[in-house]
Amino acid sequence: MSLHIEAKPDDIAPVVLLPGDPLRAKWIAEQFLERAVCHNQVRNALGFTGFCKGKRISVQSTGMGMPSHSIYVHELLEHYRARVLVRVGTCGSLQPHVALRDLVLASSASTDSAMNRQTFSGMTFAPTADFELLRFAYDAALKRGLRVRTGNVLTSDTFYSQDLNWWKVWAAHGVLAAEMETAALYTLCARAGARALSILTVSDHIVKGESASAEERQQTFERMIELALEVAVDHA
Numbered sequence: 060m061s062l063h064i065e066a067k068p069d070d071i072a073p074v075v076l077l078p079g080d081p082l083r084a085k086w087i088a089e090q091f092l093e094r095a096v097c098h099n100q101v102r103n104a105l106g107f108t109g110f111c112k113g114k115r116i117s118v119q120s121t122g123m124g125m126p127s128h129s130i131y132v133h134e135l136l137e138h139y140r141a142r143v144l145v146r147v148g149t150c151g152s153l154q155p156h157v158a159l160r161d162l163v164l165a166s167s168a169s170t171d172s173a174m175n176r177q178t179f180s181g182m183t184f185a186p187t188a189d190f191e192l193l194r195f196a197y198d199a200a201l202k203r204g205l206r207v208r209t210g211n212v213l214t215s216d217t218f219y220s221q222d223l224n225w226w227k228v229w230a231a232h233g234v235l236a237a238e239m240e241t242a243a244l245y246t247l248c249a250r251a252g253a254r255a256l257s258i259l260t261v262s263d264h265i266v267k268g269e270s271a272s273a274e275e276r277q278q279t280f281e282r283m284i285e286l287a288l289e290v291a292v293d294h295a
């Protein structure tokens with residue numbers, strides 16, 4: 060066990076899906092995994108391991124934001140030898156052509172956070188997805204007829220900004236959407252030599268001020284999990 064995960068070393072599979080929300084982790088396990096066993100209840104950060112299409116897959120909730128996400132990803136990498144980590148989450152669109160309910164595959168993640176500035180002594184690391192996971196997910200999404208975008212996302216430390224124009228400089232540089240975890244995931248996996256991908260659905264539109272209904276969120280979340288599991292099963 061590690062500090063925040065009570066599972067025994069072999070209780071967690073090398074391929075792990077990472078939702079922020081513990082109840083989403085439970086829902087994924089109940090809907091999509093066979094013989095799922097709960098491997099973590101510490102702080103209610105629920106985690107489960109089961110089987111999908113005969114392959115052993117884990118799902119571990121990570122909470123919101125890079126500090127919380129980093130704790131779980133660090134422990135999965137260092138204590139449980141996770142090798143393929145797929146974040147499944149939501150994002151806010153920063154571009155007129157990226158619509159509510161679209162899928163966004165984060166090929167890279169810019170950030171307003173100071174976390175990597177400390178790690179890299181003021182220099183700039185470019186957190187990047189695993190290309191093969193990205194290509195596989197993109198092709199699979201197209202085959203499923205999903206509206207999918209690939210590009211740079213902003214991993215922000217702030218959900219509620221005091222500055223109404225905060226998003227404009229990122230949008231002007233082609234950043235597709237804002238979320239709060241991917242830069243940490245890609246950085247930690249790069250250091251560990253593990254593979255990572257963030258698959259996101261657009262739950263709100265920052266430019267247009269729209270948000271998806273609860274029903275739309277659930278539907279799009281379901282489609283995203285099916286895609287993420289296709290990626291997970293192929294890489295297990």
Ligand code: HPA
Nearest residue numbers: 149150151218237238239
């Ligand atoms: N900002 C940050 N994270 C998010 C957002 C957002 O607008 N929407 C969903 N996750």
